Ligand SMILES: [Fe+2]
């Protein structure tokens with residue numbers, strides 16, 4: 001088992017496990033996740049299903065090319081680590097930690113993202129209800145205030161990154177957080193809904209008008225998925 | 234081009250007393266009215282379509298007319314807000330605004346350097362013989378021009394997220410050449426001289442290359458302005474890239 005990996009990226013390791021992003025390929029316990037291989041998950045809808053809010057072309061490139069690149073990068077980082085540790089070269093194994101964080105984070109984030117989106121003609125859009133609505137009202141004042149704060153957070157990202165609605169498990173409250181590049185949400189935070197603010201997520205359709213993308217995406221947020229994550233957290 | 238250094242010096246000079254007298258005169262916080270230099274979008278030294286087919290006109294127009302303009306607009310806005318925050322003694326707002334100034338100021342400086350270090354493919358400026366001394370120094374440093382080119386391209390492709398790749402000359406006389414990358418809109422600092430830079434934000438290539446950023450990196454070599462690079466290397470350039 002990869003002790004170096006444990007030391008260098010405990011947070012990511014937890015996130016990878018919690019997200020179920022890695023499938024063990026052998027008859028190994030989940031603890032031997034290093035032997036697992038990440039695979040590109042199928043989208044739960046067609047590439048064109050989120051139109052007109054997110055174009056089919058964006059979805060296809062985003063899933064088939066960008067997400068696939070993170071999956072490949074993650075698997076190659078894991079292989080390098082396993083190989084280096086097999087040779088007892090721990091410093092080499094540790095040097096791969098930034099790649100593991102980047103590609104592992106990219107894989108986790110996009111996997112969560114596809115699932116918290118849905119076509120506007122199906123579960124997408126609208127407002128949350130039940131316990132989730134209650135929690136949002138009590139922690140943000142109202143759904144509208146929450147939405148505005150999330151859009152402000154997205155607009156404030158300097159460079160590439162993500163904004164997330166999370167549940168802080170220790171405090172029991174909902175929070176908004178942003179993460180740079182592909183840094184995953186970790187620690188006491190459980191990701192409930194994430195929005196990709198990388199330019200590749202909107203540029204072909206919205207170009208420099210990212211505020212329009214941040215407005216439009218609410219039409220395809222899958223509150224059923226978000227509520228399920230909230231209840232499980 | 235105005236250096237960001239000027240901005241910081243200016244900010245440091247804004248004592249509450251000075252601002253108070255400005256406020257007493259009844260003016261709003263308008264940088265121009267206050268006689269303070271505002272930043273302006275520099276004109277491109279070539280047409281939007283001049284870098285085709287390596288960088289499309291559509292990319293250039295959005296990149297210069299929208300993205301760079303937004304950095305300039307937000308930089309000027311943040312400077313005005315900063316003056317107001319100083320006058321109001323709002324320290325938290327000042328700290329928050331410094332981050333905004335750093336980001337947008339960096340965006341302005343980086344793009345200004347970038348436009349100048351590009352030129353239409355096939356033009357005299359893109360010929361390597363325009364940079365005899367620089368190329369000699371590159372060959373001394375990397376052992377060969379192609380080795381340097383590969384190292385630079387690799388550094389560009391390894392950037393995680395948004396950022397820039399730069400060839401710089403270290404501060405001081407006899408300073409060596411280095412390949413450095415900076416994240417988001419962080420500028421090159423520490424007195425190092427930018428020889429040339431390449432924008433690796435997705436907006437710099439996505440409309441044409443999409444996820445194929447390796448092709449963008451390969452093609453950018455066709456539009457590097459080696460004359461600008463040589464001028465910067467030899468200290469003949471007036472441009473500043475100091476934070
Ligand atoms: Fe993405």
Ligand SMILES: [Fe+2]
Nearest residue numbers: 300432434437
């Ligand atoms: Fe740019």
